[in-house]
Amino acid sequence: MDFVHESERKIPVVAHPDILVIGAGPAGIGAAVAAARNGARVLLVERYGFLGGNLTVAMVNPMFTFHDIEGRQVIRGIAGELVDRLVELTASPGHVRDLTFDNASMTPFDPEGMKYTLFQMVCEAGVELLLHTWVVDVVVTGSTIQSVIIENKSGRQAIQPGIVIDCSADGDAAARAGAPFTKGREGDGMMQPVTLFFRIADVDDQRLRVWMKANRDLLKDSPTDEEIDSSDVLAFLGLQSLVVKAMERGEFPASAAPRILLYQLPRKGQVAVNTTRLQGIDGTNADDLTRAEVLTREQAWQIHRFLKANIGGFEESYILDTGIQVGVRETRHIVGDYTLTEDDVLSGRRFSDGIACGTFAIDIHPPDGQQQIYTGSGKAVYEIPYRCCTPVGFDNLLVAGRCISATHAAFGSARVMATSMAIGQGAGTAAALAVRAGQITRQVSIQAVRTTLLEQGQYLLDDRAEEIRDDDLKLQKGESSGAAASHYNPFADKQ
Numbered sequence: 001m002d003f004v005h006e007s008e009r010k011i012p013v014v015a016h017p018d019i020l021v022i023g024a025g026p027a028g029i030g031a032a033v034a035a036a037r038n039g040a041r042v043l044l045v046e047r048y049g050f051l052g053g054n055l056t057v058a059m060v061n062p063m064f065t066f067h068d069i070e071g072r073q074v075i076r077g078i079a080g081e082l083v084d085r086l087v088e089l090t091a092s093p094g095h096v097r098d099l100t101f102d103n104a105s106m107t108p109f110d111p112e113g114m115k116y117t118l119f120q121m122v123c124e125a126g127v128e129l130l131l132h133t134w135v136v137d138v139v140v141t142g143s144t145i146q147s148v149i150i151e152n153k154s155g156r157q158a159i160q161p162g163i164v165i166d167c168s169a170d171g172d173a174a175a176r177a178g179a180p181f182t183k184g185r186e187g188d189g190m191m192q193p194v195t196l197f198f199r200i201a202d203v204d205d206q207r208l209r210v211w212m213k214a215n216r217d218l219l220k221d222s223p224t225d226e227e228i229d230s231s232d233v234l235a236f237l238g239l240q241s242l243v244v245k246a247m248e249r250g251e252f253p254a255s256a257a258p259r260i261l262l263y264q265l266p267r268k269g270q271v272a273v274n275t276t277r278l279q280g281i282d283g284t285n286a287d288d289l290t291r292a293e294v295l296t297r298e299q300a301w302q303i304h305r306f307l308k309a310n311i312g313g314f315e316e317s318y319i320l321d322t323g324i325q326v327g328v329r330e331t332r333h334i335v336g337d338y339t340l341t342e343d344d345v346l347s348g349r350r351f352s353d354g355i356a357c358g359t360f361a362i363d364i365h366p367p368d369g370q371q372q373i374y375t376g377s378g379k380a381v382y383e384i385p386y387r388c389c390t391p392v393g394f395d396n397l398l399v400a401g402r403c404i405s406a407t408h409a410a411f412g413s414a415r416v417m418a419t420s421m422a423i424g425q426g427a428g429t430a431a432a433l434a435v436r437a438g439q440i441t442r443q444v445s446i447q448a449v450r451t452t453l454l455e456q457g458q459y460l461l462d463d464r465a466e467e468i469r470d471d472d473l474k475l476q477k478g479e480s481s482g483a484a485a486s487h488y489n490p491f492a493d494k495q
């Protein structure tokens with residue numbers, strides 16, 4: 001390979017925030033709002049011109065999952081407030097029963113309402129924003145990040161923050177700083193596949209309900225008439241047999257997921273489809289991403305043709321849009337002082353330094369093969385320790401969201417958007433308290449962090465947290481094997 005030498009140059013230092021948050025996805029929003037509300041001067045840098053990360057960029061829908069199997073709300077705080085505001089705006093029906101997986105609830109939303117509401121929340125908290133800006137490098141002295149280098153239309157510049165919270169999902173800043181990381185699955189490094197979400201408009205709700213009742217056996221858990229009629233927001237997972245036959249006829253993309261997973265959205269006639277799939281893509285490699293953008297769009301159009309031909313209500317529908325970019329499920333796991341494990345998730349482990357809860361299943365779209373692994377949703381509520389957010393060897397760097405320290409399996413649960421926002425809130429609160437006390441990230445009083453989180457409405461596995469339970473969201477059914485949807489549930493085998 002040929003190389004060129006860039007000449008040395010001086011670049012301007014444009015900001016000295018107490019806390020720099022990189023990336024405005026669920027984790028970055030949680031971190032920035034929490035840190036600003038706790039008194040820190042916060043700068044939030046984002047490469048796109050709007051906020052939300054996968055909530056808006058990749059058009060991922062719905063948010064999972066705020067409630068455990070008993071209907072107890074275990075993610076509250078900033079994520080809970082966001083949902084309340086979306087409901088107020090009529091941009092979300094709020095938490096509704098999940099008809100797709102074995103979660104008690106799912107939380108669909110309108111992505112435009114999401115963009116608007118996130119801007120409101122961030123600005124009201126006093127967070128300074130810098131959009132259209134990529135973080136491209138860092139300057140490190142010993143264990144401290146001195147400067148973060150950014151690029152945008154104004155050129156190359158530097159930011160000198162007290163603490164950096166990397167919420168870029170890929171852990172870009174942490175990786176540039178030299179923090180240790182793993183990628184994907186232990187052993188072979190293979191990562192979950194990418195998926196391009198797309199939205200379909202002009203779906204006839206009534207015809208869809210009639211079709212679902214007539215074809216319930218093609219759907220996971222065969223929903224009853226009552227379940228279909230009483231659901232304000234329809235969603236389903238299944239059609240495996242039809243999809244496999246269409247694949248054999250060359251009428252369905254061979255590498256896509258061998259089933260249909262779709263969710264109605266709050267706007268009339270709109271659904272979001274989570275079915276395109278491409279394996280072997282490294283989301284930190286631009287060539288791979290380029291290939292994925294091309295091939296998954298091809299898949300989206302083929303899948304839409306399949307839906308029009310096979311599902312009632314889709315006859316007059318059309319593709320409204322595709323994600324701004326393909327959704328990347330998994331890349332770097334930055335190695336922290338503690339690595340969350342599958343056993344922590346399944347046993348509902350509490351930690352003395354827990355800063356957020358999770359209760360979503362271990363949901364692993366297969367890095368190879370076709371069978372999705374789906375383990376024990378809502379069976380347990382576990383905590384994510386602060387140490388998963390403190391990369392080994394750094395004093396003023398935290399990570400939150402998709403790039404925290406977790407094994408491939410534990411990540412399969414902690415990765416979802418409600419949990420990511422809760423982790424962000426935990427990390428942002430800890431960073432603000434550290435700044436206030438003039439401490440490095442590891443010195444912060446974790447008891448003070450937990451108390452602040454509880455006082456500010458977050459839930460933790462702590463006797464001081466009051467129970468909030470919604471019986472409508474209590475899971476009625478026994479856990480399904482998911483066989484109708486080609487899901488494998490090892491949890492069932494373990495019992």
Ligand SMILES: Cc1cc2nc3c(=O)[nH]c(=O)nc-3n(C[C@H](O)[C@H](O)[C@H](O)COP(=O)(O)OP(=O)(O)OC[C@H]3O[C@@H](n4cnc5c(N)ncnc54)[C@H](O)[C@@H]3O)c2cc1C
Nearest residue numbers: 023025026027047053054064135169195327328401402417
């Ligand atoms: C296809 C797919 C389906 C999914 N399905 C669901 C689901 O149904 N429900 C659910 O709850 N979760 C789902 N998830 C998981 C969830 O979307 C993510 O794990 C979650 O969004 C992670 O949050 P985050 O804030 O860490 O990262 P992201 O949401 O990815 O946000 C990262 C942000 O950082 C910005 N950024 C990245 N690099 C830089 C840089 N160098 N400089 C500046 N900005 C940068 C990005 O633009 C982005 O805004 C799905 C994910 C995918 C990909």
